Amino acid sequence: MSSIYRYSALASRMQPSPIRELFQMIRQPGMISFAGGLPDPSAFPVGPxxxxxxxxxxxxxxxxxxxxxxxxxxxxxxxxxxxxxxxxxxxxxxxxxxxxxxxxxxxxxxxxxxxxxxxxxxxxxxxxxxxxxxxxxxxxxxxxxxxxxxxxxxxxxxxxxxxxxxxxxxxxxxxxxxxxxxxxxxxxxxxxxxxxxxxxxxxxxxxxxxxxxxxxxxxxxxxxxxxxxxxxxxxxxxxxxxxxxxxxxxxxxxxxxxxxxxxxxxxxxxxxxxxxxxxxxxxxxxxxxxGHLESHMDKILDVYSGKCAAMQRALVQHLPSGAAHWTEPEGGFFFWLELAKGSSHELFDRAIAEKVAFVPGGAFYPDNDEQIGEVHTGDRFARLCFTFADEESIDEGCRRLGRVLGG
Ligand SMILES: Cc1ncc(COP(=O)(O)O)c(C=O)c1O
Missing domain, CATH: 3.40.640.10 (Type I PLP-dependent aspartate aminotransferase-like (Major domain))
Incomplete structure (x- = not known):
């Protein structure tokens, strides 16, 4: 794109945040998003x-x-x-x-x-x-x-x-x-x-x-x-x-x-x-x-642990056996799936068609040419955030993911 401005070397080197770019794609009606690392807005302590x-x-x-x-x-x-x-x-x-x-x-x-x-x-x-x-x-x-x-x-x-x-x-x-x-x-x-x-x-x-x-x-x-x-x-x-x-x-x-x-x-x-x-x-x-923070923490620990367990159950139930491996997290926001075969980038396109979103693993590694020594890439991995969606959507989203992985 032509511009009247002469950008700095740094501005020319900058890359868009892969996750923020995804947000544009997943803003579709009916989409279940495990993509953004977002807290549950219904748990925000708006009144206090x-x-x-x-x-x-x-x-x-x-x-x-x-x-x-x-x-x-x-x-x-x-x-x-x-x-x-x-x-x-x-x-x-x-x-x-x-x-x-x-x-x-x-x-x-x-x-x-x-x-x-x-x-x-x-x-x-x-x-x-x-x-x-x-x-x-x-x-x-x-x-x-x-x-x-x-x-x-x-x-x-x-x-x-x-x-x-x-x-x-x-x-x-x-x-x-x-x-x-x-x-x-x-x-x-x-x-x-x-x-x-x-x-x-x-x-x-x-x-x-x-x-x-x-x-x-x-x-x-x-x-x-x-x-x-x-x-x-x-x-x-x-x-x-x-x-x-x-x-x-x-x-x-x-x-x-x-x-x-x-x-x-x-x-x-x-x-x-x-x-x-x-x-x-x-x-x-x-x-x-x-003193609100302590009671709020108790509340979100309860909500998020329920959602974490719901995603674990749904993944076990809906993903075809052996299609992916993961360790159930003990806290935080994320499941990290390792696919048995194929690339998570390619899986992402098919998942979007099924109206379920996650972040392909490549987003979490520096580019190959920025790495010194042994190069690691995330092509086989997918990040699923469990805190944002409600439990029903977690189940349905994992069902859709299972269909994509089985197809
Ligand atoms: C590991 C890590 N560090 C930093 C941040 C940025 O957090 P903040 O909203 O405090 O800037 C995030 C947000 O997702 C994160 O996951």
Whole structure:
């Protein structure tokens, strides 16, 4: 397309988010979507959040003003309290940054830590929003395979060595979603968590622990966060978000990092959004202050565990035997199906014709030519989100998928 503008090299390199593009295709009447990683909107606590807007009447002159780049103080107080429970130590205020979604946390960290050509180790598969941010920062990727216990951490030293041989560079960062990975739903075992924290210290490569799903565990026992295992040590950067446990529309999340990294991220954001919306931070702070988050968590754990079980039942019942393999997730939002044969991309076109949507696995891997060393691709995999559709639609959607797989 011709344009009067002369775009930057970065803009010319940018690629559309594969998932956001899918949304256009699946907006058809009668479509059952397992595609977007969306919370159930019928579970949003609309009434209590609306009541919390009372904070505008009480403190409107502050709430409607620009806020500090580090975050709105009452929300920061709630987060520090929440984090001491989760991370096992009291996070000093200069180690906390409120961000506009954890997507911004990843993006700011990428932009202050990476120079074009730097290498980041990501899980294969991984969250495409992070691939996007890292790509924008000019990163190249080394991928580390995952199984039902998450990242195969024991391969890390060899991968680091291979990257060094191929590029002359030590990887700058390791990115992981240890709890209920998007897309694989896998949870990293305790042994691997300990090993990863130890390797990160030994190899002097920081780990970005992205944790939007950790509190959404439906069965089994929780493992400590990497940042907790590291005793708060600087080699683990921790990020989490209200998007999956409250509502993504508030765009409120946070990062815990060293004071110098927080400061660098603050300076970077001062060139973009200045601060996270003070209005939504105040709403979230009020929501937490009134003690609503705990009861809401109980509610969504109940709803989502029911949906997770419903998808497990429906897949077992409707998919032709042996057509796909998967591990039932213990939490989070996703099932990750490995097809016994064929490509999930090709399956996607047939599924859309049957009015059921999922995300083909390729979306969760960097492009082949961006990967250094062994190249991993997702052609045989499909991500199914179970939190958005109702249980009846989950059953019907899996029935349709079964027809497509059997046809
Ligand atoms: C692993 C992971 N990280 C980050 C995000 C972005 O979350 P937020 O809405 O907080 O920007 C998502 C959203 O799906 C995600 O799955």
């Amino acid at each position: 959040v609306a009541d919390c807007a009372e904070v505008l009447a009480r403190d409107g002159r502050r709430v409607l003003q620009y806020g500090a780049s580090e975050g709105y103080p009452p929300l920061r107080d709630c987060l520090i309290e929440m984090m001491s429970d989760r991370l096992g130590y009291e996070v000093p205020p200069d180690q906390l940054l409120v961000t506009s979604g954890s997507q911004q946390g990843v993006n700011l960290a990428a932009r202050v830590l990476l120079d074009p050509g730097d290498v980041v180790i990501v899980e294969a598969p991984t969250y495409p929003g992070t691939i996007h941010s890292l790509r924008n920062a000019g990163a190249r990727f080394a991928t580390i395979p995952c199984d039902a216990d998450g990242m195969q951490v024991d391969l890390l030293p060899e991968i680091v060595e291979n990257v060094e041989t191929a590029t002359g560079l030590r990887p700058k960062l390791i990115y992981t979603v240890p709890d209920f990975s998007n897309p694989s739903g896998a949870c990293m075992s305790l042994e691997r968590r300990r090993l990863l924290v130890a390797f990160a210290a030994e190899l002097e490569i920081p780990v970005f622990e992205d944790d939007p799903y950790g509190k959404l565990r439906y069965t089994g026992e929780a493992f400590p966060n990497l940042k907790h295992i590291a005793g708060g040590a600087p080699q683990v950067i921790y990020a989490s978000s209200f998007s999956k446990v409250l509502a993504p529309g508030v765009r409120v999340a946070w990062t815990v990092a060293t004071p110098d990294l927080v400061r660098a991220m603050v300076l970077m954001r001062q060139g973009e959004d200045l601060c996270t919306s003070t209005v939504t931070q105040a709403l979230v702070a009020e929501y937490c202050r009134r």
